[in-house]
Amino acid sequence: DAGVTQSPTHLIKTRGQQVTLRCSPISGHKSVSWYQQVLGQGPQFIFQYYEKEERGRGNFPDRFSARQFPNYSSELNVNALLLGDSALYLCASSLVAGNQPQHFGDGTRLSIL
Amino acid sequence: TQLLEQSPQFLSIQEGENLTVYCNSSSVFSSLQWYRQEPGEGPVLLVTVVTGGEVKKLKRLTFQFGDARKDSSLHITAAQTGDTGLYLCAGGSGAGSYQLTFGKGTKLSVIP
Numbered sequence: 001d002a003g004v005t006q007s008p009t010h011l012i013k014t015r016g017q018q019v020t021l022r023c024s025p026i027s028g029h030k031s032v033s034w035y036q037q038v039l040g041q042g043p044q045f046i047f048q049y050y051e052k053e054e055r056g057r058g059n060f061p062d063r064f065s066a067r068q069f070p071n072y073s074s075e076l077n078v079n080a081l082l083l084g085d086s087a088l089y090l091c092a093s094s095l096v097a098g099n100q101p102q103h104f105g106d107g108t109r110l111s112i113l
Numbered sequence: 114t115q116l117l118e119q120s121p122q123f124l125s126i127q128e129g130e131n132l133t134v135y136c137n138s139s140s141v142f143s144s145l146q147w148y149r150q151e152p153g154e155g156p157v158l159l160v161t162v163v164t165g166g167e168v169k170k171l172k173r174l175t176f177q178f179g180d181a182r183k184d185s186s187l188h189i190t191a192a193q194t195g196d197t198g199l200y201l202c203a204g205g206s207g208a209g210s211y212q213l214t215f216g217k218g219t220k221l222s223v224i225p
Contacts, residue, residue, distance in 0.1 A: 004155070033213075042117075042201050042215030043156065056211025090155050099205025099213045101146055104155030 002027070004105035006091050012111045013081050021076045021108045025093030031055075032074040033102060034066055035090040043090055049074055050097035078110075086112045115140040117204055117216035125222040129191055134219040136202035137184045143205050145178055145185045146213070150199040192223045 005024045013019050025032050031050040035043035045058035049068035068074045072093075078085055088109050092102035120135045136145065144163040148156035160169050162178035162185060169176045173196075175188040189196055199220050203213045 033211075035215075040217070042119075042203075042217045044215070045212045048211040058212060092155075097211060099144065099210050101158045101161050102156075102213065104148075104157070106153065106155045 004091055004093050004103055006089075006105040006108050008108060009106070010109045010111075012113060014113050015081055015083060017081050018077065018079045019081060019110060021078075021089050021091075021110070023074045023076070023091030023093075023105060025072050025074070025091075026103055029093035029095055029103070030072055031094045031097045031100070032068055032072065033092045033094070034074070034076045035092065036060075037088040037090055037107070039087075046076070048097060055097045081112050083112050086110060115142070115204065115206065115214045117202055117214055119200075119202060119216035119219050121219060122217065123220050123222075125224060126192055128194060128223055128225050131188070131190050132192060132221070133186055133188045134200055134221070135184065135186050136216055138204065139183065140204075140206075141182050143182070143210075145182075146203045146205070147176055147185070147187055148201040148203065150201060150218070151197075156199075156201055189221075192221075194223045194225050197221060197223045 033048040034046040037043045047066045048056040052068045063079045066076045088107040090107045092104045094100040147159040150156040165180045165182045167178045173190045199218045201218045203215045
């Protein structure tokens with residue numbers, strides 16, 4: 001079975017631009033979470049979606065938004081990019097919502113110039 | 114805000130040595146998860162502990178959850194080069210919580 005897949009793997013943007021990152025969960029998993037991992041740090045929780053509804057939001061500005069589609073895939077959108085948004089963005093899926101053990105994708109490396 | 118502190122931040126040891134890494138908090142967690150992350154990849158779940166005092170073994174890895182569910186440790190016996198990676202602990206706060214709180218990780222290098 002395929003694991004969590006994320007696209008693109010790498011992305012370079014400039015300040016002020018907008019970006020959309022995509023995630024497909026493991027088949028049968030209905031919950032998708034997004035994390036930001038800055039170099040040298042652990043992942044920081046951004047959002048969790050379950051059954052297309054936002055179930056949790058971390059301490060991130062409104063420039064960050066997400067949605068989940070009927071097939072349980074998800075997109076993370078970041079507007080008005082800042083240099084500090086440069087990070088590895090990880091998507092994780094689980095069977096149900098909550099702080100369940102997460103199955104992570106390999107992430108999207110976003111670099112802001 | 115719940116915080117998880119991991120120590121040491123960096124650890125470099127020779128193959129065959131034993132080591133212990135720690136994950137501490139002032140907050141109580143309903144569960145604690147350990148992950149290993151290799152460069153260019155996402156974290157991979159190693160174990161989940163949920164009961165205070167619980168000990169779980171995964172081959173040469175031994176995980177322990179503190180009695181008060183505020184801390185955890187990971188002990189590796191006879192480390193191998195394949196154990197190299199970033200070890201992350203993550204805590205869950207229980208029912209109604211959707212957020213996993215991660216520590217900054219311990220970066221382990223096992224030298225042949």
